Amino acid sequence: MGNDMPLKVNGQRLWDSLIAMDEMGESRPALSAEDFAARALFADWCHQAGMSLDADAIGNLYARRAGHDKDASPVVMGSHLDTRPGGSCFDGSYGVLAALEVVRSLNDADITTTRPLEIAVWINQAGERFAPAMLGSATFCGDVPLLQALTTEDGRGISVATALSGHGGDLPLGRPFAAYFEAHIEQGPVLEQAGLPIGIVTGGQAICWLDVEVNGSTAHAGTTPMALRRDALLGASAMIGQLEKLATEHQPHGLVTVGQLLITAAARNTIPGQVRFTVDLRHPLDVQITAMEQQTRQLLQQVAAQRGLDVSIRRHWFSMATPFDSGCIAAVRQAVTALAYPHQDIVSGAGHDAMNLARHCPSTMIFIPCRKNPAQHQAEYATPDDVRMGADVLLGAVLAQADS
Incomplete structure (x- = not known):
């Protein structure tokens, strides 16, 4: 693979995965039956891709692909599978499944990175069932004490601990990550109005x-x-x-x-x-x-x-405002430049797990545009081309970080 031919993902496979995940339920409150069904489908795909899976005490799920240096801290990609009512199949799921497509594409190319790669599925990002939003990543990073998180109750008085029963794991909270990358739909009109497929996210509001x-x-x-x-x-x-x-x-x-x-x-x-x-x-x-x-x-x-x-x-x-890591931003910029994809810098207007992770390890995000699509009754529709291009950028950035 030459420098003038960056590795790309299988866009159709990624799109098919997004559609299949959407069939787990348009509304998937955190730690609901629909959410666990989505996690189970993701776990099955990860096993097929040769990855190992585990969870931590708050229920965040991690899929791991081994690297040459088994003792090195991993480069992590991720997002969430829980959804808010009226959301789309791209909110959160895109970041998780783009990460899975990165792993699948590396498998196709028979490339093993120096550092291990992991895909994190954070619980309760949407915050529709338990407050606050982004509870899983906040607990991982130590911003919310574990006991407080586990005793948090939904509107029916069901605690996180009760809803999570049997789905926790042994991985320690707060373990070191070499870097964290999150691909996401923008959830705003900036990229769509500019006619650009990629936003290099420099931080959060x-x-x-x-x-x-x-x-x-x-x-x-x-x-x-x-x-x-x-x-x-x-x-x-x-x-x-x-x-x-x-x-x-x-x-x-x-x-x-x-x-x-x-x-x-x-x-x-x-x-x-x-x-x-x-x-x-x-x-x-x-x-x-x-x-x-x-x-x-x-x-x-x-x-x-x-x-x-x-x-x-x-x-x-x-x-507080969250500036993302300059090194991770540079990796995204280098990847998008190598691919010659039109892009612009952008500040995230919405809250994302990456903003918690930014206080834990070098982190950044990649945005793709989303737009209204009345024909499919989705307020946050992403095109197959934008989905593919965002994953291509994620692949390039992660590959560079994992071999640095």
Whole structure:
């Protein structure tokens, strides 16, 4: 294999694997029957590819391909197989199956790397069943204590430990990785609008989640004059309007989202006395996300004071901006240049397991575009060509790191 002929994956085989994995269920909550079925299918494919499998105490699954140096720490690829409702067959699964296709392609070419290769399947990345999201990788990296993770319960009171029963393993948490690479759909419009198949991910945005509770007075809609009302919903609406103005002050990169709103004891003829809503703040710079949180708190308190309402604001989760490793980024850049695939640098707007891993070992990500595809009823559709090209880049980057 010459330098002018980089190794490529079998794109059709990868595509077929994605479609077969999708048949395990469009919605696969973490540690559900559907999730375990997906893991079992992946394990079967890995065994066919000559890999060994094990898990750790939180249920993260690892498939290993031996290298010439059996004592060297592995170069790891991975993502997740659990999915959020309404997601696509590419979210998470693409990173896992692109990694498997890397191994299959190395097998086809009869290439053994110096370092071992591993594929990690992190549990509960989507966070739809257990909070927080990315629980498996956070526990592996030591950001969440194992006991806390195992005792975390879903909405029905089922703990991770109960859901995981019989599916844990003996691999130690926090063991050393030489590097970590994660291929993923972008889950945004940047690459699609630019008409580019590859995004070289340089890092992840800072994220701040706030839980807001607005308290006024419940009263009858027909007997309470407007001037005497303490309407929690109108107050919350005014607060949300101020948050939209806040976002404009932090352009072009600041993002503000209110994703959930709940009226307590809602009724058609009742003035809402309590409203809860969530605020999602994002920015690539830590100093800016800190300013956005402070301004959010000030704005909400000002609106509450003006309307005679009480407001409580609780930080639910905070993740600092995550710069990825320059060496891993360089490996991706070299791979995409050798393949002559159009590309651009990009910052991840969504949270991914790689952001936890970046605090543990040299890490980065590779994005491919996703787009709306109404014909297939998927909001995050990736084309076979983009799927293949992303895996080609992953192969080249990993091969370079595993032989360095």
